Each structure stands twice: as structure tokens, then as C-alpha cells.
Amino acid sequence: MAGRANPTGAVAFNGSTPHVVHQWLAAFYVFTLPLQTAPKEIAFALLVLWSLIRIRSIWRTCVDLSRDRPGWLLVIWASWTALSLAWSQDPAHGVEELAAFRFLLTGFVLAPVLDRAAWLIVAFLLGVFVQNGVQLGQGLQLFGLEPGAQNRLGGLTSPITAGLICGMAMCWHLAAVLASRSAWRWIGVVGFFAAAGGMVFSGSRGPWIAAALVLPLEVIVIAVRRPPTRRVALIVTTLVVIAAAASWPIARPMVENRVERALEDLRVAQDDAYGTDVGFRLLCWRTSWRMFRDRPLHGSGVGAFYVETELVRNTRTNISAGHAHSIFFHALGCTGLVGLGLMLATLAAYGARAWGVVRPPPWADGTFYALLLWTVAGAFDTFHVSGQTFGILMVVFALAAPPLTNRADALR
Numbered sequence: 166m167a168g169r170a171n172p173t174g175a176v177a178f179n180g181s182t183p184h185v186v187h188q189w190l191a192a193f194y195v196f197t198l199p200l201q202t203a204p205k206e207i208a209f210a211l212l213v214l215w216s217l218i219r220i221r222s223i224w225r226t227c228v229d230l231s232r233d234r235p236g237w238l239l240v241i242w243a244s245w246t247a248l249s250l251a252w253s254q255d256p257a258h259g260v261e262e263l264a265a266f267r268f269l270l271t272g273f274v275l276a277p278v279l280d281r282a283a284w285l286i287v288a289f290l291l292g293v294f295v296q297n298g299v300q301l302g303q304g305l306q307l308f309g310l311e312p313g314a315q316n317r318l319g320g321l322t323s324p325i326t327a328g329l330i331c332g333m334a335m336c337w338h339l340a341a342v343l344a345s346r347s348a349w350r351w352i353g354v355v356g357f358f359a360a361a362g363g364m365v366f367s368g369s370r371g372p373w374i375a376a377a378l379v380l381p382l383e384v385i386v387i388a389v390r391r392p393p394t395r396r397v398a399l400i401v402t403t404l405v406v407i408a409a410a411a412s413w414p415i416a417r418p419m420v421e422n423r424v425e426r427a428l429e430d431l432r433v434a435q436d437d438a439y440g441t442d443v444g445f446r447l448l449c450w451r452t453s454w455r456m457f458r459d460r461p462l463h464g465s466g467v468g469a470f471y472v473e474t475e476l477v478r479n480t481r482t483n484i485s486a487g488h489a490h491s492i493f494f495h496a497l498g499c500t501g502l503v504g505l506g507l508m509l510a511t512l513a514a515y516g517a518r519a520w521g522v523v524r525p526p527p528w529a530d531g532t533f534y535a536l537l538l539w540t541v542a543g544a545f546d547t548f549h550v551s552g553q554t555f556g557i558l559m560v561v562f563a564l565a566a567p568p569l570t571n572r573a574d575a576l577r
Contacts, residue, residue, distance in 0.1 A: 183219055184277070190215050191278045192288040198557055199292035199330040201321045205553065209268070216274045226276040235514035236272060239562070242507035243269055249466040249500050258487065259468025265552045271559035272566070282564055286337055286528050289560070290356055293334040296320040296327060297363040304366060315426075316419065317368035326554060328369030329542050332376045333535040333557070334360040336383060340531030342401055343387050343394045349527040358408065365416050368423050371545025375538045383534040390530075446490045446545070453489040453498030464501035473498070488550050492543035495550070508549075512540055519565035536561045 194208035216223065230236055243266050253259045275285070300318040302310040317324040338360060341353035364372055388398040427443050452473055456465045465473060471487050489495035496505040519533035539548065539558055548554035 196288040253466025268556040328367035328372030331364035336534035337531035341527035345527030375541035453494035456498035488547035
């Protein structure tokens, strides 16, 4: 099947049945990512299986991927992390951590359908919108749904994951509002405020901080880079301020409670009392720092955090101490300066690519900021050891890739 180039640099394909099936399986997988774990695992397995069935048709994408420099950085980072099992005190738990790396196959299974990258973004945003609906049901206690601990609304996943995916969805919706002149602008407005509500009522302070930093930066930078968006950017900023003020009476109890708890946790932690949410994180970070100082170059090995934090596990039995609650501290403690450097280099390489990749509107600019938000929020939780949040990162990496213009003849 021959492909044809279009002005955006992507390749448009005549819709052969195998390729269309591949597109729908990919969209279904990305749709399930913000939802519960089981559907996501089934969808990913089907997508991998279909990709293997089509290998004779899509093999050229493997050749393209083998030349991908950020992709090689990703492989080297993953390989170094896996190699650290050799010096880990707890390789069994290390293998559990490495299970998230199964989603490294995401680039392989999505590369053949990046001619429909917009579909994949829409699928993710639809998944987040469903998540927001479940959160609303929890808040209103409909259909037997109830809020979680401290009245936090996690929807179909954990509150911090809900906060993360809502923040990332806001990045793409905001890009659509700024860049689109069609109905996608109004869809973006609805989706943006739905995701904003979901993020606020998740009660997750890490994503709150990330969104507070990334979203204003997105508006400012897009307005500077793309002068035609400046008038819309001013209108959007005004509307967001008005909407925030109008919704403050509803959001105030959640926000004030979470902020006050954080400040109190910090005060208590000064007396070496770490039996609080924030104090527990501080103790985990301190443990990772100690692991790094003991073995600065290569760390204590993946999985070693379980052994190093026996005391921490006994401090709060309802919070897992299996990871450092920070992608940066966890990488530093378990894989040392080498592992942290490789992780940062990988994130930077894909960030640079997302910054410059040519994609059609309305989401052309959103991918870079979604990646940035994932990275900033990762300072407060270990997203790269969770299959769900690492899988989301791999989808963003795939969307950051430039269109593979030499694959058209192979896709049939």
C-alpha cells in the first residue's frame, strides 16, 4: 500500500484492514491507560500481539527505531537499571520494579500508526474524561461510589495518578484552546475544566505544584512562539482566573485541608517525627540520599530500597516503602549518578524532540508540556516503577517522535 505525504510531514495511508485494526487497537490501549490496570494490560497485550502478526508489513519501522538516538538512550537507561540487579541486596523486588519496563515496547507498537497521532491523543483525553466522570460520581456518591481517604477522589486509580493524568490532559486541552479555530477549541475548554476539577479533587499536591508551574509556562511560551495565539491566550488567562475565583468556595475545603496538612507535617518532621504523609516522603528521600552516599556511582541496585527502609516500613504500615516517592531520588539511590544521569538525559532528549516535532494542530504544542508536567510531578512520586504511569510516559515518548516518512510501502 502506498502512502502519500501531506504538508505536516506525516504520512497518510490508504486504509488497509490490518492497518485500520492496528489504529483502533492502539487507540483502545491509549484510552484504557488512564483507567484501571486490568483493561490496560489486556489492551496492550492485544496491541503487541497484532504488531507481531503484522511484523512482515511493519518491519521497516523497526529499522527506523534502530536509528533513533533518544530511543537508544532509553534502552541504555533501562539496561543500566536492569544491570543493577547484579549488586542489589533484594533482586526479587528489583524484578518487580523492572516489570514496568515491559512498556518499552510502546514505541514499537505505536510507531506504525503515528499517522493517526491525533487519534491517540483524543483517545487518551477521552479516557481522562471518563475518569473525571467517575470522580464526579464519587464526589456526589452516585451508583454506590464514595470518596477515598480524606475525601480525595481517585476515580478508577490512585489519587496521585488521577492528579497526574488530569494535569497532562490539561496541557493538551490548553494547546487545543490556544491553537484551534474549530470546534476543538470548545471541546478543549470543556475538557480543560473537567480535568482541572479532577486534578483539584484528587487532593494530590505533587500534580498541583507541577500544574501551577507548567500551565502558566505553556500559555506564555506558546503566546511568544506563535503570535496569532496571543489574543486567545489573554482571554484564556482571564477566563481561568474568573473560573478559579467562582469555584473557590467549592474547592477551598480540599485545597486548604491538603495545604494545612502539608505544613503541619513539615513542622512535625522537624522533630524527627515521620509518621505523616509529607514526613514519610522526607524520610524516603533521606534514605535514598544515604544509599547514594554509600555507593555514589552505581547505587545500591534496583529493589534495594525495600531492604534499606525496613525501619521506614514499620513507621507507616499503610504506605508502601518500596520506592522513594520521587523518580529522581529513587534513581539516585538505586542506580547512582550513572542511572540518574541516563534518566535525565532520556527525558531531556525526548523533551527536545517534543519541542521541535511538527504535528498538526490542535495539539501540536501539548505533548512537550505533558512530558514536562510528568517530569515535575515525578519529583513527588516514583512514576517510572508503576506500569500505568510509565506506560503513559512511553506513549508521550512515542507521540514526540517525528513521522516516519519512509514506512509507507511496508504498511499494508
